Amino acid sequence: MDIHLILICLLYRLVVCEPQCSKFDYEEKTLEKMIRTEILVEQVVSDIKQLKQQTNDAVKTVEKMKTELREGYQNMHSENALKLEEYKNTTMQEWKDRLEIKPDVLFLSKDPTTQSPSNNKPIIFGTTMYDMSQSYDNTTGIFTSPVDGMYAFTAQLCLNGGNEYIHYTIVANGQHVANSLLHGNNFCNTAQAFVVLLKGQTAFVMRRSSSMSPLRKNSDYEWCTFSGILIH
Ligand SMILES: *[C@@H]1O[C@H](CO)[C@@H](O)[C@H](O)[C@H]1NC(C)=O
Numbered sequence: 001m002d003i004h005l006i007l008i009c010l011l012y013r014l015v016v017c018e019p020q021c022s023k024f025d026y027e028e029k030t031l032e033k034m035i036r037t038e039i040l041v042e043q044v045v046s047d048i049k050q051l052k053q054q055t056n057d058a059v060k061t062v063e064k065m066k067t068e069l070r071e072g073y074q075n076m077h078s079e080n081a082l083k084l085e086e087y088k089n090t091t092m093q094e095w096k097d098r099l100e101i102k103p104d105v106l107f108l109s110k111d112p113t114t115q116s117p118s119n120n121k122p123i124i125f126g127t128t129m130y131d132m133s134q135s136y137d138n139t140t141g142i143f144t145s146p147v148d149g150m151y152a153f154t155a156q157l158c159l160n161g162g163n164e165y166i167h168y169t170i171v172a173n174g175q176h177v178a179n180s181l182l183h184g185n186n187f188c189n190t191a192q193a194f195v196v197l198l199k200g201q202t203a204f205v206m207r208r209s210s211s212m213s214p215l216r217k218n219s220d221y222e223w224c225t226f227s228g229i230l231i232h
């Protein structure tokens with residue numbers, strides 16, 4: 001009788017038990033929960049990936065901006081440096097020009113190397129009495145300006161005899177700056193010129209035309225000379 005009752009009771013429980021107590025139901029719920037969790041995790045992972053990508057992009061943008069800024073700054077800096085250097089160069093050059101202590105330029109050379117100088121060639125005054133800046137070449141007759149400046153040049157020529165004559169000129173930087181004629185009773189005369197020469201430009205005395213052997217040579221009393229001085 002007792003066993004019978006227990007059996008009935010068991011059966012009843014098996015058949016009538018509430019659905020939530022079922023093992024299948026529990027597993028189904030767990031599965032569902034797991035799937036939902038998985039989906040959530042995937043979402044989170046994807047979000048993280050996206051966030052990472054966005055962060056990377058942002059970092060790249062910032063890097064790019066940094067590079068651009070640096071380049072911009074460098075360009076600006078070098079442009080300014082160039083301008084400053086230009087300014088410094090011109091200002092310094094101006095002051096240098098103003099403050100420059102010019103060398104003493106003064107020379108005198110005499111005694112033409114020949115009585116019959118060639119046409120349109122420098123007359124060579126071979127004996128240099130002084131030449132403070134070593135600017136007159138007594139083998140070519142050419143003075144070469146050592147600095148920019150205003151110069152004075154003087155040529156004195158003396159005739160060999162009463163029947164001689166010579167047309168001559170001082171040539172400075174390729175230009176005739178003092179044309180003269182010496183003849184007859186004027187035994188000596190001088191020609192003078194004031195000129196501006198740049199450094200490296202030349203000056204010399206040149207025969208234009210003459211009688212056969214016009215120049216007086218090696219006389220103690222009458223000197224043929226070429227001289228020059230830097231005035232300023
Ligand atoms: C400035 O002067 C220096 C030295 O003479 C030269 O090398 C440089 O090129 C000059 N710079 C400018 C911008 O003129």
Ligand SMILES: *[C@@H]1O[C@H](CO)[C@@H](O)[C@H](O)[C@H]1NC(C)=O
Binds near residue numbers: 126129138
């Ligand atoms: C020629 O010029 C050089 C350099 O100035 C000088 O040393 C030399 O003594 C000169 N020659 C004559 C003959 O004056």
